[in-house]
Amino acid sequence: MNVNLLEGKTAVVTGAGSGMGKEIAKVFGSQGANVVLADLNEEAARRTASEMELKKRVLVVQTNVAQDDSVQDMVRQTTEAFGDAHILINCAGVPQFFTPIEELQLEEWDNIMAVNSKSIFLTTRHLVPLMKQKESGVIINIASIAGERARPGLNAYCASKGAALMLTKALALELAPYGIRVNAINPGPAETPMLGRFLPGDAQKVEEDKKKIFLDSVPLGRLIQPHDIAQAALYLSSDLAKAVTGEVLNVDGGRGV
Ligand SMILES: NC(=O)c1ccc[n+]([C@@H]2O[C@H](COP(=O)([O-])OP(=O)(O)OC[C@H]3O[C@@H](n4cnc5c(N)ncnc54)[C@H](O)[C@@H]3O)[C@@H](O)[C@H]2O)c1
Structure with a gap:
């Protein structure tokens, strides 16, 4: 295992309270x-x-990634504490219950789009000026294989992740002249608190459906682990990937094939 691949860097990780983040x-x-x-x-x-095993410093900032003033305040606290930010991991997200499109409430559509895709606009707009000054930076958007391969009833969720993927590519081209790399990771069904929240029903039905709907759709036959995603994010954030931008890395056990 490589050590200290991120020495000297400051990373902002949204959604760091649970699961993959x-x-x-x-x-x-x-x-x-x-x-x-x-x-x-x-x-x-x-x-x-x-x-956390601490080699450097950690800053906790209560942040709503769907609100511009909250994101702006998080970036202000980051610069006050560290003077800089080199890496941005957009990982915060919300799931969606399987819902027929005609039953989906406007508020739910708006919330899913705001947390899963508008948030990337908000964090990027406040952090990119710091990255441009140094002519280097890394942005990684944790999207989903559902942004490429739809599931019935996850209409808003799939749309929000599709938007995250295209925004990744647009930003990769726009920011390449400034030495800023922008990539996405598409997790497949993953063993985190979120997975069960896609499924309605009692605990037993949720467990049965997790296997029937999610596990059985993964050719490698196992759910993705948060560590699988962290390893991919480490590679993309480090200089090992210095020639990689605009890329979408599926870490999904083959679900997207
Ligand atoms: N679990 C899966 O099967 C799966 C599959 C593909 C993609 N993803 C994506 O991976 C990412 C991480 O998911 P996870 O499974 O670790 O989920 P999780 O529910 O375990 O963690 C999500 C975190 O995001 C935070 N969060 C939610 N709304 C927020 C907001 N408005 N502002 C700031 N933080 C907020 C939550 O508090 C939580 O700590 C998400 O973007 C999710 O859509 C998950």
């Missing part, structure tokens, strides 16, 4: 980065901080 924060901390843990759930982000 939590694991990304832990791995990045162990690789020598300062890490900003930005999550709506401040208590959960503090729990992540308490579990």
Whole structure:
């Protein structure tokens, strides 16, 4: 295992209170980065901080990635604490229950689009000026294989992740002249608290459906682990991937094939 691949870097990780964001924060901390843990759930982000192997410093900022003033405040606190930010991981997200399109409420559509895709616009617009000054930076958007391969009833979720993927490509081209790389990771069905929240029904039905709907759709026959995503994010964030931009890396056990 490589060590200290992120020495001297500061990474902002949204959604760092749970699942993949939590694991990304832990791995990045162990690789020598300062890490900003930005999550709506401040208590959960503090729990992540308490579990991290710390080589550098950690900052917890309660952040709503769907609100511009909240994101702006998180970036202000980041620059006050570290003077800089080199890496942005957009991982915060919300799921959607399987819902027929005619039953989907306007508020739910708006919330899913705001947290899963508008948030990328908001974090990027406030952090890119810092990256442009140094002519280097890395942005990774945790999208979903559902942004390429739809599932019935996940209409808003699939659309929000499709938008995240195309925004990744547009930003990769726009920011390449400034030495800023922008890539996306598409997780497949993953063993995190989110997975069960796609499914209606009681606990037993959710467990049965997780297997029937999600596990059985993965050719490698296992759910994705948060560590699988953290390893991919580490590669894309490090100089090992210095020639990689505009790329979408499926970490999905073959679900997207
Ligand atoms: N779990 C899966 O099967 C799966 C599959 C593909 C893609 N993804 C995507 O991966 C990412 C991480 O998902 P996860 O499974 O780790 O989920 P999770 O539910 O375990 O964690 C999501 C985190 O985002 C935070 N969050 C939610 N809304 C927020 C907001 N408005 N502002 C700031 N933070 C907010 C939550 O508090 C939570 O800590 C998400 O973008 C998700 O859509 C998940």
